[in-house]
Amino acid sequence: MTPQELNQELGNIDIYLLDAILKGYFPAGSRVLDAGCGEGRNLHWLLKNGYEAWGVDKNPSAIRMLRYVANSLQKGYPAERFDETGVEEMHYPPAAFDAVISSAVLHFAENEAHFRQMWAEMYRVLKPGGVLFIRTATLLGMNPDEVQKTADGKYLLPDGSYRFVLSATLLADLLRQYPVQWLEPLKSVLVANQRSMGVLVLKKSTAATEA
Numbered sequence: 001m002t003p004q005e006l007n008q009e010l011g012n013i014d015i016y017l018l019d020a021i022l023k024g025y026f027p028a029g030s031r032v033l034d035a036g037c038g039e040g041r042n043l044h045w046l047l048k049n050g051y052e053a054w055g056v057d058k059n060p061s062a063i064r065m066l067r068y069v070a071n072s073l074q075k076g077y078p079a080e081r082f083d084e085t086g087v088e089e090m091h092y093p094p095a096a097f098d099a100v101i102s103s104a105v106l107h108f109a110e111n112e113a114h115f116r117q118m119w120a121e122m123y124r125v126l127k128p129g130g131v132l133f134i135r136t137a138t139l140l141g142m143n144p145d146e147v148q149k150t151a152d153g154k155y156l157l158p159d160g161s162y163r164f165v166l167s168a169t170l171l172a173d174l175l176r177q178y179p180v181q182w183l184e185p186l187k188s189v190l191v192a193n194q195r196s197m198g199v200l201v202l203k204k205s206t207a208a209t210e211a
Contacts, residue, residue: 011044014103016135016187016199018045025131025183025201026051030098035087035122036105040066047073054081054097056090088117092125099131104197107137109164111152116174123178128206132180138166138198140188159194166198179205 001009010018026032030051034043037055039062046053047070057063063084070077085091087105100122109115126132137157139147147165148156154164184201191197 009045009048012041013045014042014135017042017101017103017133020131020133020184020201021045023184025133026099031096032099032101033092033097033122033125034101034103035090035118036102036108037066037082038062040069040082042101042103044069044073047077052081054083056083056085056087058084058086060084086118088114088121090121090125094124095127095130096125097130098127099133100126101133103133103135105136106134107163107165111154111164112170115164115166115170119174119178123204126204128204130204131183132200132202132204134198134200134202136166136198136200137163138188138196140168140186140198141190141196143193146193157195159191161195163195165196179207181205 020026028050032046032051032053034040034053034055037043037057038059040055043053043055043066053070055063055066063082066082067079070082071079083091087102102122106115106118109118122132139155146158150156150162154162156162180202182201183203184199187199189197189199
């Protein structure tokens, strides 16, 4: 298979999400929500392989493009499965999805309250026993002297970007409030000492009540 053929099959999927798929965390036919889906780069392979793919994003042009792409991959795919809305205000009922994806979304939170609201909503719509895949900026591995905290709780990172970053303290608090099991050890990838990206692959507790 050529690189072009591989790209046609996989799209521009997050490599860490692909790793989770290859490890069997997303069973065939699962109902999967991409929370902050953009134009759907992480849904391309799922759409081609019989998954029930859903997505939300605040960007109307991204949702329009995703609806077009989904229809090109699967003729007649329901456009209403892709919704122009924020992760923090999803209208789905509790336990609606087998898996929820959040790739490079949470670090655009406006502040800690916004971050917690997005986390809570993703947890709410996930079935007990469902998989939560998160990739977001963290403080793990960063030199404290090279990041500057701002008034709204975001950080100025060495790459010049302002992001809300997941700290070990905040993560511990969230895991106490929203029971999960780790499916993979927490990964943190330091990108050229400019930013740290964490990957969390979690399973919602089967004993969890809907938050």
